[in-house]
Amino acid sequence: MSERTSDDQMFIERAQRGDRSALNELVRKHEQRAYQFAFRLTRNPEEAADVVAEAFVRVYNALPNFKGNAQFTTWLYRILTNCFLDIRKKESKRGTVSLDSSVTVGEGEVERQIEDPTANPHEDLLRDERGRRVQRALEKLPAYQKAMILMYHAEQLSYEDIAESLDLPIGTVKSRLNRARLSLREHLTKDEELFRL
């Protein structure tokens, strides 16, 4: 067990005994990573903060029943994903469309920029353009697939961690991720000319 995991377990046990400072510590330790994942899912700062705050409320409410069979981080990923999916579900019931990677401003539409500081300007340009297209393609995937893709590629969780987070067999995770990547490839073929540069 890593030191980080061991620390989490200690904080959880103390929080379960009613020590609020331990819960604070868990929040403090994980809020940034949680926000980054939530932002990747939502591409919207307000919505991401909302997902994170709601996730920690669920952690607070569920903590007494947390058995410690899973790592806290994978449990948190599951809760964040569920919060995100719940928001998307509500939106679809209201008939809204998912966020695109562009925003409308007074003088027209601008694309969200992906910060990616690298050295070579040509590589930068290509990577930025590919990055934007990948973002757009990700928005077209079902929310669940998108979450899995982001867990693996952006959050760099292992297949085992994703399986634990989503409470799925590892084989299922692998096959679903493969299907998600195939779907993503199909969406990207529309931008193939540039994508294959």
Next chain:
Amino acid sequence: MNASRAREYFSAFHEGSLDAGLRQQFQKALASDPKLQEEFADFAIAYEALNFQADEVIEVPMNLSDQIATRLEAAQNAKPRVGFVWQGWFRNLALSGIAAAAILGAGFGIMSKGGNSFTSNMFGTGGGATNVPKNELIFEVMNKSLVVTYTPTDSRPIVVDGKSLPPTNGPLRIPFANRNQAPAAFTLNIDGSKTVETVVIPGKEVTQEIQGSGTILAFAKALASRYQTPVRVSAGETSSAVAWTMTDNNPYEAATAALRDTPYNADKREDGLICITSR
């Protein structure tokens, strides 16, 4: 292996995790189908492009902790209360988004004083009356951070950087930490009291400068930054100018030498906390 089946193995082949038998079948299918080759080439590009998602820099909003604290408090209030409740405890989280540096929740139990803490009774009622119980502050060094435990004997809240922390029914632990590059100073005083304490928490940046001049607070920041140690300034008067040279490897020795001919004095507690007081 047909094309449809082969697509199921795109990820595993790209990751190099296919076992030998399947890899051979996959390669055979790929070699015999130019369209599949093209699909796999696109797949590989998409796969690698996805990995760049990890490089994206995402800025965490300053008020995130505040939002979380607000929601947690609401959740706490929605629950039936059993026994006493630590009102406003989550507010300790929220302060991290307000101050220039973060005041963070620390993972230590309430009132776990330990042997290496010390008590300050400087925060009296302000009038110097000896028959009034005094509010108690305990300073504890936690690595580069500092935890101050405030045990009130009346209803007056403690004020950190001009912001009153909500009163509690018992001791309030206020953990200070600093995620910024530069050192950060926080003032503490009991509401209504003129006595002010300052704690300086080092940032991530280790300064190499050994000489400088300025107020005692500037010195405390220089000391904290150079030696990566919290510093407490408990001087009644902090405006006198001092010039310093810090050559010693030990922060206490360096502070003592630097303040030798100044109106200030350096003291060192058992847990290593450097405390600067007026002579």
